[in-house]
Ligand code: ADP
């Protein structure tokens with residue numbers, strides 16, 4: 057009876073005190089809660105009343121306002137380019153997301169936030185502070201490629217090189233990891249957003265048609281590709297005629313879209329090549345044996361693995377859940393933190409206030 061009660065009590069306690077891992081992405085923020093997996097996945101968007109400074113909406117609701125707001129309301133992505141463009145907005149966003157999962161987990165404990173590897177010292181501190189203000193008891197940050205590598209199941213703590221390429225919305229991060237640390241990394245501000253922009257400008261040029269951000273992204277997801285398809289696709293896009301100003305549509309093919317996104321894709325491939333070239337030979341050899349691991353939403357672009365494989369001559373794999381990799385990785389790290397002194401040391405080093 058007593059042990060039954062104790063069991064109930066500890067069950068009760070663990071229900072109310074779980075560790076949190078957060079992927080603070082340029083496009084999407086995901087929250088992982090220990091024992092439960094990814095419980096929140098929303099766009100990294102915040103809508104503010106410019107006149108009063110009041111936060112009107114965050115996440116999914118705010119994304120619906122993008123491009124549709126009257127003058128005094130601004131909906132923006134504070135991390136769009138992989139740097140924190142606005143601290144206050146980032147803080148509000150983090151607070152909102154942590155708050156949203158916290159009503160179910162009353163006593164929050166430790167939080168690990170994955171941040172783009174290009175952020176400055178000041179930005180890093182701002183994230184730690186924001187996480188503290190959101191009501192967590194202990195805060196750490198981890199560089200996203202590191203978290204992605206954990207989440208993708210790479211043997212990051214072994215003395216052997218692993219290469220991870222995380223193609224997000226605003227940034228592509230390429231990193232070689234060994235012994236629990238980033239040996240060499242490169243972050244470029246060319247990723248999913250640039251592919252969308254390349255599609256918009258192509259459609260403008262070729263069809264005199266102006267399409268919105270969401271239409272361009274949808275086109276990329278529906279028919280976009282980095283490598284010729286066995287069965288080429290087509291899609292009808294709705295937009296506004298540049299000459300008459302009236303609504304009109306045009307049908308585009310996957311071949312056209314592949315041509316349109318060639319430039320930003322080449323920049324992503326170059327980042328991978330340059331990182332391989334700059335990696336110490338032993339580790340590059342490991343990466344060649346093991347292959348390159350792709351993560352992030354961009355890994356879902358048709359044929360991106362084949363393109364990178366062809367250009368680098370290194371085998372390429374796509375992570376099981378590319379969009380969830382970083383969140384799962386932060387969740388793994390925050391759980392391992394309590395038992396694994398190597399991980400604790402690594403986090404403490406990167407999270408000094
Ligand atoms: P971040 O970590 O920067 O928040 P994500 O890893 O969440 O970014 O990826 C978001 C990007 O992935 C967006 O540019 C989105 O358009 C793109 N994306 C999502 N799904 C697909 C898909 N099926 N094909 C191509 N791109 C995709």
Ligand code: MG
Pocket residue numbers: 079081082200222224352382
């Ligand atoms: Mg990401």
